[in-house]
Amino acid sequence: MIRIERSGLQLRHGPRWLQQQGIATQELRQRLAEGLAWQQPLVTVYGKQHRTPRLTCWVADPGCLYRYSGLQQQIHPWTRELEQLRELLHHQLGVRFNSLLLNRYRDGADRMGWHADDEPELDDQAPIASLSLGVARDLRFRPRRGHEPAFALNLGDGDLLVMDPPSQRHWQHALPPRARVVAERVNLTFRVIRRA
Numbered sequence: 796m797i798r799i800e801r802s803g804l805q806l807r808h809g810p811r812w813l814q815q816q817g818i819a820t821q822e823l824r825q826r827l828a829e830g831l832a833w834q835q836p837l838v839t840v841y842g843k844q845h846r847t848p849r850l851t852c853w854v855a856d857p858g859c860l861y862r863y864s865g866l867q868q869q870i871h872p873w874t875r876e877l878e879q880l881r882e883l884l885h886h887q888l889g890v891r892f893n894s895l896l897l898n899r900y901r902d903g904a905d906r907m908g909w910h911a912d913d914e915p916e917l918d919d920q921a922p923i924a925s926l927s928l929g930v931a932r933d934l935r936f937r938p939r940r941g942h943e944p945a946f947a948l949n950l951g952d953g954d955l956l957v958m959d960p961p962s963q964r965h966w967q968h969a970l971p972p973r974a975r976v977v978a979e980r981v982n983l984t985f986r987v988i989r990r991a
């Protein structure tokens with residue numbers, strides 16, 4: 796794993812990690828795209844309602860509730876292969892994740908704005924583990940304050956990115972649109988939610 800460190804930010808990047816675990820990434824992405832109950836919820840940002848510019852699915856243990864942009868996510872159960880990915884990550888990182896947000900970017904127009912994944916229900920002592928499938932996209936990072944320059948990591952098919960605490964407290968990240976990208980990408984972020 797490649798370590799990327801800035802003041803208040805600790806990342807670990809494992810290029811093609813899924814392939815190293817013997818996972819066929821193209822088939823996995825297709826099955827997730829076809830098999831999950833994807834949603835494009837209406838969210839409220841600065842008082843205005845609009846549809847998220849991507850598809851999402853929230854998979855979690857019972858009782859792991861997550862609010863996001865004013866919206867309570869509906870819980871979907873773990874499928875056998877998502878459970879297998881959770882086990883692989885437990886083995887690699889020693890962390891038992893209890894929830895997973897999937898984002899599906901249908902092409903380069905789909906995106907995610909600046910945010911920090913610092914909602915109160917997320918356990919801020921636990922890392923967030925992100926797996927990428929499909930076309931490579933840039934994930935940009937910027938500090939919440941201070942003068943460290945923003946930078947981007949190019950996340951390709953099969954990559955693992957671990958965001959260790961206290962990164963969420965000090966940095967934000969975003970997935971900007973890319974006009975030239977015409978292919979799909981699915982990203983999975985495994986999280987630890989504090990149960991109510």
Ligand SMILES: O=C(O)CCC(=O)C(=O)O
Pocket residue numbers: 896898907912925934950968969970982984
């Ligand atoms: O698609 C990505 O790589 C980023 C996903 C993300 O920022 C999130 O799930 O909070």
